Amino acid sequence: MMFTWVFLVSLFCMGTQDRSDPDDGVIQCGPQNMTETHNFTDQRIFLTWEDDPSCSAIQEELIYEVEVLRAGKRVHDDEVVVTADHIGTTHSWNWTSPLALECASHSIRLSSRYKNHTSPWSQEQTIPGTSPSDLPKIFPQDRVVEVGSRVSFCCVLEPGGRFDKMFIKGYNSTDMNTTKISNQTYVLTVDLNTPPPYICTDVICNTYDSGACVYVGYPPADWGLQCETRDLQSVECHWNIGRETHLTGPRATAYRLLGRLCSDEETKRRSCKQKVQVNVGERNWTLKAQNVLGSHELTDRADLSERVHMFAPKKLTASTVNSRNVSLEWSWTIQEYNQLHIMCQIRLRHGGQTHMINDSGVGLNVTVLRGLMPSQRYTVQVRCGTEHHFWKWSDWSTSTFRTKDDLPDSLDVWIQTEHNQTIIIWKKLLPNQSHGDITDYEVTWRKATERERQNKTIFPPEHSVALSLDTSEEHIVTVTARNVIGSSSPAAITISTLHPGREVESAHISGSDGGFNVSWSVNPAASCGYVVDWCPTFSICRVEWLKVPPGVTNARILSEHFTDGVRYSLSIYACTQGAPELLERREGYVRETKLPDNQIQLKWEQLGSDVQVSWTAIAPRNQSAFIQGYIMYYTDNSTPRSNLNRSFNIGPEATSLTVKNLPISSYKFTVKALTSAGECGDTSFSLSMNSLTDKMIMAVIISLVSVFSLLSLVTILCYRHWTCVKLKIYPPIPKPVLTDNWLTSLGEHGRHWLHVDSCHHSETDIVDVPQLYCKQPPGNGDISQEERHFVSAQTQSPKGYYNQPLRSRAPAALTLNTKNISSPSGLPSVPHRSVFVNPSYDSMLQTDDHSGKYRPSMDSVSPSSPELQDGKNLDGYQPQSPVETCGQTQTEENPESPLSCVSTYILIPHSSSK
């Protein structure tokens, strides 16, 4: 029992001893006075607390455990170690939530731990999340994040709302992940690995009317800070923009130079200025660039007194302007510049030319420009910099001035002879030669042997004058130009009695690069150099010329008037103390051009199997290039694919070509001129060659036709002139002289036929026939058709009937060509009546009374009457039909034929007694 009591007492003592241990009080140690603050923008939670007084007993470090609960779930824990010497002070803890604090309620609680003793959790400090509204809410809003960040957005649905979708515009869905943290809240986590496509990128939840905007960008990364002074009172720094931050507006980068914020205007210019002490030697000049995502510091170390970037000179003016020099003045806006050693560049521009002049001095603000040209407008620019420790040039200052006028330069005079006139021509003075506007030109001339002068005033723009000078005398001509200041020195030229340009052979010259390179032999007479003049060879022109100094024997001739394909004549003269002396001549083209086609006048001739082509030479006037020769091509037309046969290539003087031994065929010949521009002036013709056999046949045919034509002509002539021919060949048969007895006795012996052949018997024969007397009709000549009719009607009966010979009785022994008995007067048989003096014959022909012894006429008897048609019944007499008579005469006797002879029977009337 006693033991039991002792044991219990011991235990009590031990328990009492334990309570007296300092650790006994630590058990009560923990946080007190916890204060929670938070920042929604930063998503940061701040927690401060104090130690319980019992903690003061702790000699070692005390550890606080912090636990963060989101929507009741532990999302973060942390430890805060408090060393023994800090026990009793206020402790703090902060944490940045990866998720916006509005997304859900956040609770923070603390517990302390000392050795093995852990205090219970303190009371939670809770940050309530946002309350739902009628539209989904998305957090965080307007967040600025750096490219490459992982960002979480939550979507707090409206009460009873159902989650549909959540995304961020412009990013791939593979970079997004959506999780649910409560029934009402969903979280989108996205890796923003690329710069945003928009200034502010939208995060959308369910509907497009609810969302948030997030800026995704970079912290500043500018570079290249460079500081200088311009006014010697402040520092001005410039920098270069680095990577695009993608942040604008209030989130854009702000700059601070030496701690002072640069203005927006300065920021836009990437320049910032601040008043400083300049003469402080070398030091660092610092610019800080900062935006929401970070900051960047740029430094430049420099002594500003060695980095003076001057302002441009002000009020730059030409204070004193003369014809050939000008004083240029300017001023400085910064007074301190007047003490600086300044060097300046003066840039003078005039007529497309630029001259640079340098000048320097302390506070330099004036300079003199010399060697200027009179009456010229100049543009002058000035920029300056410090001479010692030169840093940069200032900007240019610009001004213009015009120098004053001066006397004109001497003229460049030349002569040209044209139609017995001497044209004095001079070059217009350029602006830099006239030194002011030219008012007029004065031309004076005199004979070399006389002192008396003549003059003439020429007004611009004329720059030539035609003078009719005595060509037998040498003349001296002078020309002066005048402007408002005065006259130029006279330019003189001597005109010789013999005009230049004679008796000198011309050589060919080739142009190059739009001009001529001409050279000539040295001539000792050329005391004052040479003159080359030129003009188109074949057209009227105003001569151009170039004067070459002594000792130079070549020149490059250029002219804006040069035309391709035009022949020019160039003359080289020696400039002497007297008149110019022609030395050499050239002819050539600046550039030869091809002759147009069909320029060559061709003729051709086949000579057996040869073809000779000839042409007229192209006149030089019509040549656009020198003709070096001719070439002829011919192709066989009968074989279309035959090769072009080159024929001959001959010199320029030739005017014909012959192609020998050509096979008989059809050919196309083309003649071309050869020039340096190539073959040109193509002229073609086609020729079908004739064979020799064809030619012979043709000759025979032509001969035959000729002979036939000749014979026909002779025949016609003979026919037409038959009377004449007949007279020549067959003289007229004498008319038989019939006596009354002869007739009477004849009549007594009955009726007789007289057959008279007037053509085939000689005069003797005819004379032997005493019955007829054929008398040549008066005025015998050409006999017309009517006359022939008339002739055939001479035996017409008074009633119009004809005597017609019977065919059966048509012996050619004795015929009478009735034509030769015709009367040119057209009167039938009247002359013959006077010739036929036989009264009985006359009475028979003319007296109707004798017709009673006559047979019935056609008036009373039908031609078809069988009695009348039968010649036997009529005893040799046959009544005639006029139609039949005519037709038979023409068809059978062919009265048209000049050689035909008509036999005519003359009917001797019966005696009425019988």
Add this chain to the structure above:
Amino acid sequence: MADRRTRGTTGPEPSRTTAARAAAIAEQLHHECGLLLELFRKKESLSPDLTAADGRLVSVPPPSSQLDTRDKLWRLHSALLQCRGLLERAITKEEEELGGAEKGEYESQRKTVRDRLSLLLANTGELLKATDGTAVLTPSLEGSEVDRPTVLFEVKLWIYRIFKELDYWTKTAITTLQALPSAAARERGRSGGIRRKRSARR
């Protein structure tokens, strides 16, 4: 009444001309508003599904067939004035929050719309004066300051709604202004007693 009658004989001619000109300006503005909306949609990549229906930003008396020509004109003028105020604020806000980038086609079109709206307002104001001869009141926009959004997403929607509102009111302007001459003619045909009553009510 005598004054009204006098205007009735001389007023309608210039009024008709002004109304036609104003209608033409409204048509042009409506076209330009459409372009501006499209450019804004493109710039901010707004979805075609975006409704932005959060009530009207412009507050005017409801339309009614009882309104006479002058009241319709006043209602239109008031709405357009509010539109211009909203547009000015939208531009300022947009420059503050989203600006800073280089000016492009959108900014140019925005300025064109603003200028054209001012021109339309000058014409509707002229029409109002011609109708009644009284000075044109400028509606206060102070109340709408409360509605100015603070977060960027809402700023975008707000600007979009302003453009939509402007689009709506320019369309209304076309209808109202084109109908103006015929409505005025009808009213002239009525007796003057009605006018007297309304004047008395005022």
